Amino acid sequence: MLTKLKAQKALRQILDSVELPKQTKKDEKVFLQRIEQHFPALLVKLYELYGDHYDFFFHAQKLVVLLATSFASRKRKWKNLDEQRLADPYWYRSEKMLGMAVYVDLFAGNLNKLQSKIPYLKSLGVNYLHLMPLYKAPEGDSDGGYAVSDYRQVDPKLGTEKDLVQLAEALSAEGISLVLDFVFNHTSDEHKWAQEARKGNPDFEEFYYFFDDEQEVQDYNQTCREIFPTVRRGSFTHLDDIDKWVWTTFNSFQWDLNYSNPAVFNAITDEMLFLANIGCEGLRLDALAFIWKEKWTQCESLPKAHTLIQCFNACLQIVAPSVLFKSEAIVHPDEVARYIGKDECQLSYNPLMMALMWESLATRETKLLTASLKKSFEIAPEASWVNYIRCHDDIGWTFDDAVAEQMGIDGYQHRRFLNQFYTGKFAGSFSQGVPFQENPTTGDCRVCGSLASLAGLEKAIESDDSTQIDHAIKRVRLLNSINLSIGGVPLIYQGDELGILNDHSYLDDEFKREDSRWVNRPAIADSTIENAQSGVGYQSRIYRDLKQMIDLRKSDAVFGVARTEILETYRPHLFAYLREHDSGDKMLAICNFSEHSQTIPMSVCDCLEASEIKDVLTNTLVSGNEIHLGAYGVVWLKTYRGKGDE
Numbered sequence: 001m002l003t004k005l006k007a008q009k010a011l012r013q014i015l016d017s018v019e020l021p022k023q024t025k026k027d028e029k030v031f032l033q034r035i036e037q038h039f040p041a042l043l044v045k046l047y048e049l050y051g052d053h054y055d056f057f058f059h060a061q062k063l064v065v066l067l068a069t070s071f072a073s074r075k076r077k078w079k080n081l082d083e084q085r086l087a088d089p090y091w092y093r094s095e096k097m098l099g100m101a102v103y104v105d106l107f108a109g110n111l112n113k114l115q116s117k118i119p120y121l122k123s124l125g126v127n128y129l130h131l132m133p134l135y136k137a138p139e140g141d142s143d144g145g146y147a148v149s150d151y152r153q154v155d156p157k158l159g160t161e162k163d164l165v166q167l168a169e170a171l172s173a174e175g176i177s178l179v180l181d182f183v184f185n186h187t188s189d190e191h192k193w194a195q196e197a198r199k200g201n202p203d204f205e206e207f208y209y210f211f212d213d214e215q216e217v218q219d220y221n222q223t224c225r226e227i228f229p230t231v232r233r234g235s236f237t238h239l240d241d242i243d244k245w246v247w248t249t250f251n252s253f254q255w256d257l258n259y260s261n262p263a264v265f266n267a268i269t270d271e272m273l274f275l276a277n278i279g280c281e282g283l284r285l286d287a288l289a290f291i292w293k294e295k296w297t298q299c300e301s302l303p304k305a306h307t308l309i310q311c312f313n314a315c316l317q318i319v320a321p322s323v324l325f326k327s328e329a330i331v332h333p334d335e336v337a338r339y340i341g342k343d344e345c346q347l348s349y350n351p352l353m354m355a356l357m358w359e360s361l362a363t364r365e366t367k368l369l370t371a372s373l374k375k376s377f378e379i380a381p382e383a384s385w386v387n388y389i390r391c392h393d394d395i396g397w398t399f400d401d402a403v404a405e406q407m408g409i410d411g412y413q414h415r416r417f418l419n420q421f422y423t424g425k426f427a428g429s430f431s432q433g434v435p436f437q438e439n440p441t442t443g444d445c446r447v448c449g450s451l452a453s454l455a456g457l458e459k460a461i462e463s464d465d466s467t468q469i470d471h472a473i474k475r476v477r478l479l480n481s482i483n484l485s486i487g488g489v490p491l492i493y494q495g496d497e498l499g500i501l502n503d504h505s506y507l508d509d510e511f512k513r514e515d516s517r518w519v520n521r522p523a524i525a526d527s528t529i530e531n532a533q534s535g536v537g538y539q540s541r542i543y544r545d546l547k548q549m550i551d552l553r554k555s556d557a558v559f560g561v562a563r564t565e566i567l568e569t570y571r572p573h574l575f576a577y578l579r580e581h582d583s584g585d586k587m588l589a590i591c592n593f594s595e596h597s598q599t600i601p602m603s604v605c606d607c608l609e610a611s612e613i614k615d616v617l618t619n620t621l622v623s624g625n626e627i628h629l630g631a632y633g634v635v636w637l638k639t640y641r642g643k644g645d646e
Contacts, residue, residue, distance in 0.1 A: 002043065011039050018061060020068040042318075048307055096560070097127065098492070100497075106523045107524050111159035115166075115170050118176070125554060133183060134158050135148045141514075169279060178280040184312075194208065210244045210246055218234075224298060230437050309344045310343050330393075336376075352372055352373070352400075353385075364573055370575060384488050387483045391491075419444075448516045450496065450501055470631075473541055556616075573593050573596075589634065590634070599629070617635060
C-alpha cells in the first residue's frame with residue numbers, strides 16, 4: 001500500500017531526479033505549488049491501478065515530466081483564466097449559463113466560418129459552445145467523428161489546428177466557453193497506435209485488448225452488454241489479417257484502449273492536456289462508463305473506472321484547472337450520480353430527466369418523473385447538471401426499474417411502449433421518431449429524432465392540423481421551460497431552437513444510412529435562422545418562446561446557484577418544482593403534461609410565502625382559488641413586487 005506520506009517522499013525524489021522545462025520564476029512557483037498539492041493523492045490512486053507493475057515509478061516519473069511540459073506550454077491567456085476560475089470555482093452554476101452543441105460542418109461549414117456565427121450565438125444568449133468531434137477520423141463512417149484517428153489533427157474538411165486555436169480565442173474574447181470531446185475509451189483503427197499494434201509492435205499491442213483465444217472472447221461476451229447489436233454481435237471484432245480478436249464495444253473500427261497499461265494512461269493524459277491547451281474550458285468524457293474492464297463483470301462503471309477519472313481530473317488541476325469534466329454516463333441513475341463531484345466530473349448530462357420528460361409527454365402522467373427526480377435530482381453543491389432535451393445521439397430509457405415498480409409500472413413493457421410511441425407505431429402517437437440499434441434478439445431499441453419531430457410537429461404539419469401544430473409547439477415550449485429553470489446548465493442542440501424537423505436525407509448517403517442518428521443531425525442554413533428571427537411561422541414561434549425564457553433566466557439569480565425541491569402536486573398530469581436562492585427569493589414552476597386544461601388549488605403557492613404572486617412568463621398576477629393551466633401550459637410563479645419594492 002502506498003500512503004500519502006510515502007507518495008510525498010516519492011514526489012520529492014522524482015522532482016530531484018528529472019529536469020523540468022525552464023519557466024519564469026512565477027510559473028515555476030505555481031507549478032510546484034499545484035503538483036505538491038495534487039500529485040501525492042494522484043500517485044496513491046495510480047498505485048491502486050498500476051502498483052503491481054514493476055516499472056510503476058518509471059511511469060510516474062514520466063507523468064511528472066509530462067505535466068510540467070504541458071504546463072510550460074500553456075499560453076498566458078489560459079493561465080490567467082485558470083487563476084480567474086480558481087477564484088470563482090462555481091462559475092458554471094450561474095443563471096447566465098446557456099449551452100449549445102453543434103457539428104461544425106452542419107452548423108457553419110468549417111471552423112473559420114463558425115466565427116461568423118458568434119453574433120447569432122450571442123443574440124440567443126449562448127456562452128458555452130460544445131463542438132461535436134472535429135478530429136481527424138476515417139473517411140466514410142466514423143461514428144459521427146467519435147472514431148478518432150489523431151487527437152491533434154483537425155478533420156481537414158473543417159480546417160486546421162491553427163483555425164481551432166483562433167476560434168477558441170475568438171469565442172473567449174466574446175465570453176463563450178469552448179467545450180470539446182475527450183474520446184478516451186477508444187481510438188479509430190486508423191490511429192497510429194492501432195496501426196503499430198496491428199503490425200505487431202509489442203509496445204502498442206498492449207495499448208488495446210487483443211485475444212487469440214475465442215473462448216476468452218465468449219467469456220467476456222457472456223456478461224458484457226451489446227451496445228451496437230446491428231453492427232456486430234458481442235463486444236469484439238475478429239481481425240482476419242492477424243487472426244486476433246480486438247475489443248470493440250461500439251463499432252468494429254473503434255478499438256477500446258487498455259487502461260490496465262500505465263503507458264496508456266500517460267499517453268491519453270498527454271492528448272487530454274493538448275486539448276486543454278487549445279483553450280477549451282470543458283471536456284466531455286465520452287463513454288466514460290466503459291473505460292475499465294474486468295472479466296465476469298459487465299465492464300461498465302467499475303470502481304477503477306472512477307479511479308481513472310479521478311486521476312485525469314487531478315492532472316487537470318495541476319496543469320489547467322479552469323477546464324471542467326462533463327460526464328456522459330448513460331447508465332442507471334444511481335451510477336450516473338457516482339461520477340459527479342469535484343474530484344471526478346463537475347458537470348454531468350442529466351439523462352434521467354431527459355428521458356422521463358419524454359415519458360411524461362407520451363403517458364400524460366408525471367408520477368414517474370416526479371418520483372425519479374425526487375430520488376435522483378439532488379447532487380453535490382459544487383457540481384451541476386447539464387440539462388438537455390435532445391442531443392446528437394439517441395434517447396435510451398434509462399430510468400430506475402425499482403422506482404417504476406413502486407409506481408405500478410413494468411420497466412420492460414414500458415420501454416417497449418415508449419419505443420413504439422416515439423417511432424409512431426403506437427395508435428394515436430403524435431411523434432415521428434426513428435428506431436436506432438434495434439436488437440434482433442430482445443426487440444429493444446433506442447429512439448432518434450429532432451425535438452420538433454418527436455414533439456409532434458412533423459406529423460401535425462403533414463396532416464395540416466392546426467390544433468396539433470399548436471400542441472406540438474406547446475410541447476416544445478414545455479420541455480424548454482423545464483430545461484431552463486429546474487437548475488443546472490441548459491444545453492440546446494443545434495436546430496432545436498429553430499424547430500427544425502427530422503432530416504431524412506441521411507438515407508441517401510451510403511456511409512450514414514445504417515445510422516439513424518443522422519436523422520437528428522440537420523444542416524443549419526442561414527435562411528432558417530433568418531426565418532426564425534423574422535417573427536413569422538412556427539419556427540419563429542418556437543424561437544421567440546425560447547428566447548423569452550432565456551432572457552428571464554439570465555436576469556434572475558433564482559435560476560442560478562439555488563436549491564431545487566421536486567414537489568408532489570397530487571394531480572396526475574402536473575409536474576412542479578420550487579427553486580430557492582440563499583437570499584430567500586423563490587420560484588415555483590408548474591407544468592401541464594396533458595393537452596387538456598388542468599387546475600390546481602392556489603394553496604400550492606404557500607411555499608412562496610407571498611400575498612401576491614405573478615407568473616413571470618406572462619407578466620400577470622395570479623389570483624383566485626385555483627391556478628389554471630391550458631394545454632401543455634407552464635407557469636413560473638414568483639412573489640409580486642410592485643414598483644416600490646423593485
